[in-house]
Amino acid sequence: xxxxxxxxxxxxxxxxxxxxxxxxxxxxxxxxxxxxxxxxxxxxxxxxxxxxxxxxxxxxxxxxxxxxxxxxxxxxxxxxxxxxxxxxxxxxxxxxxxxxxxxxxxxxxxxxxxxxxxxxxxxxxxxxxxxxxxxxxxxxxxxxxxxxxxxxxxxxxxxxxxxxxxxxxxxxxxxxxx
Numbered sequence: 001x002x003x004x005x006x007x008x009x010x011x012x013x014x015x016x017x018x019x020x021x022x023x024x025x026x027x028x029x030x031x032x033x034x035x036x037x038x039x040x041x042x043x044x045x046x047x048x049x050x051x052x053x054x055x056x057x058x059x060x061x062x063x064x065x066x067x068x069x070x071x072x073x074x075x076x077x078x079x080x081x082x083x084x085x086x087x088x089x090x091x092x093x094x095x096x097x098x099x100x101x102x103x104x105x106x107x108x109x110x111x112x113x114x115x116x117x118x119x120x121x122x123x124x125x126x127x128x129x130x131x132x133x134x135x136x137x138x139x140x141x142x143x144x145x146x147x148x149x150x151x152x153x154x155x156x157x158x159x160x161x162x163x164x165x166x167x168x169x170x171x172x173x174x175x176x177x178x
Contacts, residue, residue, distance in 0.1 A: 001122050010118060011165065013126035016064045016157035018052035018075030024052060027077060027122065027156065040088035040104045046112040049080040049142045064137045066152065076128070076157030079116075080138055082148040083109045092105030100151065109151055116154065117173035 001009075027050050034046060050059045057078050061070035091097055099108075112156030117127045135150040144150060 006118055006121055007137050009166070010121040011126070011163045013155075013157075013159035013161060013163060016073065016075035016126070016155065017160050020079040020158045022052065022125065022156050022158075023062055025052075027052070027079065029123065030079075030116045030119050030125075030156065034116040037111035037115045039108040039111070040107070043108070044086045045082075045084035045087050045091055045105055046109050047082045047084065047144075047148055049082070049144065051078040051080075052176075054091075060138075060141060061173055063141055064134050065130065066132055069132060069153075073128055073130065073155035076155035078145070079154045079156060080142060080150065080155060081109055081116075081152045082144060082150050084094045087151045094129035098109065106147060106151065112152065113152065122158055124158075125156055128155040129153075130155065 005120075011140075026050075031048055035044070037046075039045065051060050057076075060078060061073065065073070068094060083105040085102055087093060087098055087105065088108045089101055113129065117129065120127050130153045133150075133153050137147075138144065138150050138153070
């Protein structure tokens with residue numbers, strides 16, 4: 001798919017086909033796309049935890065997601081994205097290199113996640129990035145170490161709806177040239 005068409009077609013989907021499963025190989029392909037994103041000093045701190053089986057997804061949704069996100073992601077694979085804390089944006093002694101500190105970990109993971117969701121769309125999959133979730137319940141359920149920051153849950157699947165494109169700002173709305 002041509003890049004601009006890909007950008008124009010990607011949407012947050014909140015209804016997935018629960019009879020058509022996403023495979024481990026498809027998720028690995030999405031993660032491979034994420035790995036191509038740049039990161040602070042090539043630190044590559046993004047981590048992924050993937051729930052593919054119906055039983056694991058159902059338990060996770062009940063334990064870790066609010067009801068509206070559990071409903072919106074029903075039928076999709078669930079991918080938890082984290083980053084290794086205190087690494088991106090930090091020197092070798094563990095001191096922040098600038099005032100953003102772990103903000104660089106979030107930034108780097110955001111770049112990974114963007115590649116991930118764009119690759120999903122290219123492959124005919126739909127996604128929903130969910131930030132409203134219970135991070136501590138996720139950490140416990142998936143045995144995520146304290147050295148990682150839990151950020152998002154991405155639902156990946158075959159959408160059953162085609163949401164309309166919301167209005168976007170124009171460059172003139174958001175840019176200042178000097």
